[in-house]
Amino acid sequence: MEPRKRPGRAPAPAGRTARPRQAEVARLAGVSQATVSLVLSPKPDGKGRIISEETRRRVLEAARSLGYVPDPAARRLAAARNNLLGVFSFTATFPTDVQHSYYPFLVGVEREAAALGYDLVLFTGSSTGGAGAAGPDALSRVRLADGCLFIGRHTPRTELKRLVEDGFPVVHLGRREELEGVAWVGAGYVEATRDVVGHLAELGHRRIVLVREDDDAPASADRQRGFLEGLEAAGLPSGPATVFRSADPQRDLTPERLRAWADEGVTAFVAEETDTGAAWRGLLSAVREAGLDCPAEVSLALLGSPPADLASEPVPTGFDIPRPQLGAAAVRLLAALVAGEEAPEPLVGCVFRPGPTTGPPHARTERP
Amino acid sequence: MEPRKRPGRAPAPAGRTARPRQAEVARLAGVSQATVSLVLSPKPDGKGRIISEETRRRVLEAARSLGYVPDPAARRLAAARNNLLGVFSFTATFPTDVQHSYYPFLVGVEREAAALGYDLVLFTGSSTGGAGAAGPDALSRVRLADGCLFIGRHTPRTELKRLVEDGFPVVHLGRREELEGVAWVGAGYVEATRDVVGHLAELGHRRIVLVREDDDAPASADRQRGFLEGLEAAGLPSGPATVFRSADPQRDLTPERLRAWADEGVTAFVAEETDTGAAWRGLLSAVREAGLDCPAEVSLALLGSPPADLASEPVPTGFDIPRPQLGAAAVRLLAALVAGEEAPEPLVGCVFRPGPTTGPPHARTERP
DNA sequence: CGCATTAGGTAATACGCATTAACGGGAGAG
DNA sequence: CTCTCCCGTTAATGCGTATTACCTAATGCG
Known part of the structure; x- marks a missing residue:
């Protein structure tokens, strides 16, 4: 009697010249598939040495003559790890508007991922409403990776926390302490800013004002x-009066305001860097309109890098945010989480950048 | 007696909250794993309708509440799609040197991928020698995705052909006709260049020279x-004499050479765009050194976009390569290949860009 | 020479999902 | 009431590798 056909997937149709499998290599070399696997995927620790040199040679020869290449899908399935790290940004990863581009971070992300043996999955997230469309489960898709890196301000907290609670490795690029349990890497703004203030204090400035956005x-x-810490460390008066906060610095930071400060003895200003660069732009134009000379009459410092469109102007004193390094650090942290290892340092230092916009304070000549 | 332990792979260490599998979803929904698979991988033909609406709902609900997402490796192994498109560049995808950046293409790639419902896998290629290092199977990793997009000049032909022969969907961004069977998308340089020549001819130029690199x-x-086609179409004399080809235009294109041409009646020059922009740079500096006025005495056109570092200069007449559209077209083609559909048009048109560097020819005054 | 040990290798799994033959139950037919 | 047939679901497989318990022959030791 004919053996009853059992259920299951239909066997492959034995298509033309299918890629060789370990099984074929094994047959040709006269060994078992397991041996082939042992030969072709050497373990870092010398444990793989169980295979004799002779057999090893035969297997390698067979593999080469058949042109064997391992199937990454099978490999990753067996390893129970995809070697994929997700990158999720809440805007397009490659925005048309270069201003808001995460490009500099990605430079470091890619480099470090490559170094650690990971590939990157770009989730075409909220971008064009495509793959993941909107929907609360859009974030679910990232689970296909071994872990995921999040970039951007507008992070859906709920969904993120959900991922974390489920034990999914997540790293946020940029400080995120309010989100309990979410790992992050960030730049050492506090120290870097302190350094800039210290630099100004050393030059002799006694009154300094911070311009920031709202x-x-x-x-x-x-x-x-x-x-503020920098002021205190230098023994200078701090307090709310030294901070100018405005939702629209380019409008509120008038030349008159600037002159008033100067009259009060303020000789230096520092502005924060943001997406738009509004604080710095406002400060620059106010100084220009007020007819003040920099650095002769006022010293200016930028807490970050100047906007791209101001590239032609001299690069101001301040500090550089090591974006590629930040990206790399994020990947390292994520990889550590994936591997269950201890998390490395989350803060990346910024480097002080000397520039032509600061100098010793100048006893201001009275204006009529 | 203790049941003897059988050989085989050790079971997973039941780590914390492992990613949910179809099995978990099945348990929660009170059905079998097979049912979950049937519900979650809808067949295009109505055959999938075997599952009752009630069961389907329960499964979907369970999957959503667990945040289930299919394992791409397992899916591939089981010969199914995983909605991932690979992107492989032979230099870093995000190079530090912006000159050689593929960023503009990726803008379109990402957008189109999102629109078509694919996520992107960036294979951290030959960049840092990390993940894939060199080796003949460096390219093999891309098989994890449903198909792969290749960007860059230095393409390992052998490995690429191997992929194609194995029936793996591959698209090369940039024309690649020498590689038999490799699908590609490219820009319509021929037509665009013809248009530029036509524009010059219409202005009245009778003798035009092309400056290209070697x-x-x-x-x-x-x-x-x-x-050349443009010249012929305008009824102008063509031939090798109208093409200046040099391995180092910035050295070989001397002011003297330029004046000689001018004396011969050449009134317009077009230069090709390349990575380095050498042809255009050479042309520009020669014109400047020769003391020729543009566009009064010579008309200049650039067959592409000016290098980034010349952004401050006026944008010359020429054409723009629609890089984002090229990226998008590549993705569309790749998606078509994956789906087994017919391939769309591989050529993307360039758009003519009027500019201030061309004008009517000028009867040149003799120089002493 | 008997037994423990080592070297070299193999058989049997597991990984997660898709597929398909088979199965159970209810409806309709006879 | 029994027999088909249709529906919905499941059990059993396969995909290609990695891992590991176990087996066999050769070797070491007293």
Whole structure:
């Protein structure tokens, strides 16, 4: 009697020249598939040495002559790990508007991922309403990776926390302490800002004003904290009066305001860097309109890098945010979480950048 | 007696909250794993309707509440799609040197991928020698995705052909006709260049010279072809004498050479765009040194976009390569291949860009 | 020479999902 | 009431690798 056909997937149709499998290699070399696997995927620790040199040679020869290449899908399935790290930004990863581009971060992300043996999955997230469309479960898709990196301000907290609670490795690029349990990497704004203030104090400035936007982002708060700490460390008067906060610095920061400060003895200003660069732009134009000379009459410092469209102007004193390094650090942290290892340092230092916009304070000549 | 332990792979260590599998979803929904699979991978033909609406709802609900997402590796292994498109560049995708950045293409790639419901896998290629390092199977990793987009000049032909032969969907961004069977998308340089020549001819120029580098890239060949076609179409004398080809235009294109041409009655020059922009730079500096006024005495056109560092100069007449559209077209083509549909048009048109560097020819005053 | 040990290798799994033959139950037919 | 047939669901497989318990022959030791 004919053996009853059992259920299951239909066997492959034995298509033309299918890629060789370990099984074929094994047959040709006269060994078992397991041996082939052992030969072709050497373990870092010398444990793989169980295979004799002779057999090893035969297998390698067979593999080469058949042109064997491992199937990544099978490999990753067996390893129970995809070697994929997700990158999720809440705007397009490659925005048309370069101003808001995460490009500099991605430079570091890619490099470090490559170094650690991971590939990157770009989730075409909220971008064009495509794959994940909107929907609360849009974020679910990231689970296909071993872990995911989040970039951007407008993070759906609920969904993110959900991922974390489920034990899914998540790293946020940029400080995110309010989100309990979410790992993050950030720039050391506090220290860097303190350094800039220290630099000004050393030059002899006694009254310094911070210009910031009306933003509650941690990056802004950190700079303000560093600013105040810097003042105190230098024994200078601090307090709310030294911070100018405005939702629209380019409008509120008038030349008159600037002159008033100057009359009060303020000789230096620092502005925070933001997406728009509004604080710095406002400060620059006010100084220009007020007819003040920099650095002769006022010293200016920027807590970050100047906007791209101001590239032609001299690069001001301040500090550089090491964006590629930040990206790399994020990847390292994420990889550590995925591997269950201990988390490395989340803060990346910013480097002080000397520039032509600061100098010793100048006893201002009275204006009529 | 203790049941003897059988050989085989050790079971997963039941780590914390492992990612949910279809099995978990099935348990929660009170059905079998097979049912979950049937519900979650809808077949295009109505055959999938075997599952009752009630069961389907329960499964979907369970999957959503667990945040289930299919494992791409397992899906691939089971010969199904995983909605991932690979992107493989032979240099870093995000190079530090912006000159060689593929960023503009990726803008379109990402947008189109999102629109078509695909996520992107960035294979951290030959960049840092990390993940894939070199090796013949460096390219093999891309098989994890449903198909892969290749960007860059230095394409390992052998490995690429291997992928194609194995029936793996591959698209090369940039013309690649020498690689038999490799699908590609490219810009319509021929037509665009013809248009530029036509524009000059209409202005009244009778003698035009093309400045190109000593490069055999299809992009260069196409421009030359379009140039010659443009001349013929305008009834102007063509021939090798109208093409200046140099490995180092910035050295070989001397002011003297330029004046000689001018004396011969050449009134317009077009230069190709390349990575380095050498042809255009050479042309510009020669014109400047020769003391020729543009566009009064010579008309200049650039077959592409000016290098980034010349952004401050006026944008010359020429054409724009619609890089985002090229990226999008590549993705559309790739998606078509994956779906087994017919391939769309591989050529993307360039748009003519009027500019201040061309004008009517000028009867040149003799110089002493 | 008997037994423990080592070297070299193999058989049997597991990984997560898609597929399909088979199965159970209810409806309709006879 | 029994027999088909249709529906919905499940059990059993396969995909290609990695891992591991176990087996066999050769070797070491007293």
